[in-house]
Every structure is written in structure tokens, then in C-alpha cells.
Amino acid sequence: MEFSGKSAFVTGGGGGMGLNIAQDLLRGGANVTLFDLKPAPAGLDEGPGKATYVQGDLTDEPRVGKAMAQTFDANGRLDYLVNAAGVLLLGQDKSLVEIDLDLWDRVLVIDLKSMVHTVRHAVPLMRKNGGGAMVHFSSVQCLRGDDQPQDGYQASKAAMVALSKSIAIQFAADYIRSNVIYPGPTMTPMQARWENNPEAQAAVAGRVPLGRIGTSQDMSNACLFLLSEKASFITGTELIVDGGVMAKP
Ligand SMILES: NC(=O)c1ccc[n+]([C@@H]2O[C@H](COP(=O)([O-])OP(=O)(O)OC[C@H]3O[C@@H](n4cnc5c(N)ncnc54)[C@H](O)[C@@H]3O)[C@@H](O)[C@H]2O)c1
Numbered sequence: 001m002e003f004s005g006k007s008a009f010v011t012g013g014g015g016g017m018g019l020n021i022a023q024d025l026l027r028g029g030a031n032v033t034l035f036d037l038k039p040a041p042a043g044l045d046e047g048p049g050k051a052t053y054v055q056g057d058l059t060d061e062p063r064v065g066k067a068m069a070q071t072f073d074a075n076g077r078l079d080y081l082v083n084a085a086g087v088l089l090l091g092q093d094k095s096l097v098e099i100d101l102d103l104w105d106r107v108l109v110i111d112l113k114s115m116v117h118t119v120r121h122a123v124p125l126m127r128k129n130g131g132g133a134m135v136h137f138s139s140v141q142c143l144r145g146d147d148q149p150q151d152g153y154q155a156s157k158a159a160m161v162a163l164s165k166s167i168a169i170q171f172a173a174d175y176i177r178s179n180v181i182y183p184g185p186t187m188t189p190m191q192a193r194w195e196n197n198p199e200a201q202a203a204v205a206g207r208v209p210l211g212r213i214g215t216s217q218d219m220s221n222a223c224l225f226l227l228s229e230k231a232s233f234i235t236g237t238e239l240i241v242d243g244g245v246m247a248k249p
Helices: 016-027 061-075 101-128 151-170 189-194 198-206 216-227
Strands: 007-011 031-036 051-055 080-083 132-137 176-183 238-241
Touching: 007 016, 007 061, 007 101, 016 031, 016 080, 016 216, 031 061, 051 061, 061 101, 080 101, 080 216, 101 132, 101 151, 101 176, 132 151, 132 216, 151 176, 176 216, 189 198, 216 238
Parallel strands: 007 031, 007 080, 031 051, 080 132, 132 176, 176 238
Antiparallel strands: none
């Protein structure tokens, strides 16, 4: 897909999916700002698009606003926002009846309120260039209960979907589209516990009808489609990218 002349802001750009998406947008010719807590990864200067890496915390709303404004100023436009940052605090994020409530607040600030921070700064800038497209990463986790609950994560990911629909309708007249991807199990740094653990990988893959764990490339393919003009009539909806897990009875 062709993204020449476009300008994108990708959160979680130092991680698995966000980095893959940013690299694919750069290959497609877009200029991309990658925003993440982590230091910049290698391989961002291959182009043809120009990468700008911002090391920062999405919970710091003024910092997000500044980076977004700098993205607009450098490129004269902002076309795409990808919200791929997130945390899954396994072992700490648990049932609502036992979770530490400060931990609950922390998860909701990172996984949900960060989306508010990015979107509220992106909308006025996208309006200036006559529209844009957003993709927010939720999770299949929020579509059903779990006997090993992560209720902070679950609630955040569900709320993202509701917000995305609201954004889609509020700003449809501005030609700003907003859609969600629900990833299934995907091999990224978030799931480092599966790395070097063939038994765990086989167990996870065995629960996926297509017989394998997802990759960040699977997610990037879906994301770039939703950002692209090929999805110009798609807004306010969700795409499950999980190898069939949620279709299984
Ligand atoms: N990997 C999976 O199996 C899976 C499944 C379903 C949903 N997801 C969701 O997909 C998205 C991408 O996940 P991933 O697998 O690439 O994870 P990842 O851990 O590889 O990447 C997430 C990135 O977000 C960044 N981040 C976290 N908190 C931040 C903050 N406060 N400010 C700035 N950056 C911050 C991290 O540094 C990290 O680089 C996440 O929202 C995740 O919840 C992942």
C-alpha cells in the first residue's frame, strides 16, 4: 500500500506491533513519529519515509500533545494515529475482588486514558488537513470472561472499543475514521514468557484454529488496510485478527 506524503503518529513504536506498523508505514513512504517509553530500536532509517522517535510516557498528556504538534509542524499534516501501546501486568492485574486498586488505576491510565490523550490532540490536527484515520489496539481478551482474569486490562480494552465508536460518529463529518483491531495471541515482547518455551507456544497455537500464534506482521497488515484508502468506507467498527479463536464455540 502507498502512503507517500502521509504523516503518522504511532504509539508503542518501540514494541512489537507498533514498531512493525511504523516500519511498514515508513516503507510505504509515510513520515512516522514513533512514541514509546523504551529507547529507540534499530532499523528506523531505511525509509523512504522519515522516522522521528520520541521517548516518552503516554500518561504525560502535555508531552503527547507536544510530540503530536511537532509531527504536524514537521510534515504539514497528520493523517494517521495508531494506538498500539499498552501494558499487560500479569500476576498483578487480576480479579476485581483482589486487585490492588492503585494498580487498577495505573492500568486504566496507561491502557485507556492514553488513548484519550492521543485522540484529543490528533482530532484538531486531522481536521486541519481535511480528515484522517485512527486504529486502536484492543484485545480479544475483552470479548469474554477468563478464569485467570486481568480485569484492569479487560475493562480498558472494552472501553477503547466504546470510545472508538463514539469518535467515529463524532468526527465522521470531518472525514476522520476510527476503528479497532482485536488481536488474538501474538508473539511480541508483551508475550516474552512464550519465547524459548516451545511447550507454551504449542499450547497457545493449539487453541488457535489456524494452528499458529499471530505475528506483529499479521497485525500490521490489518492495521495498514484500515488506515488506507481501501478502507475509506469503514469506520466505527472492529476487526478480529486471531486465527479464528473467537469463532470457536
Ligand atoms: N501480544 C499479544 O498477544 C496481544 C494480544 C491482544 C492485544 N494486544 C495489544 O496490542 C497492543 C500492542 O501490543 P504488543 O504485543 O506489541 O506489546 P509490546 O509490549 O511489544 O508493545 C507495547 C509497547 O507499549 C509501550 N508502552 C507501554 N506503556 C507505555 C507508556 N506509558 N508510554 C509509552 N509507551 C508505553 C511499551 O514500552 C511497549 O514498547 C497492546 O495494546 C496490547 O495490549 C497484544
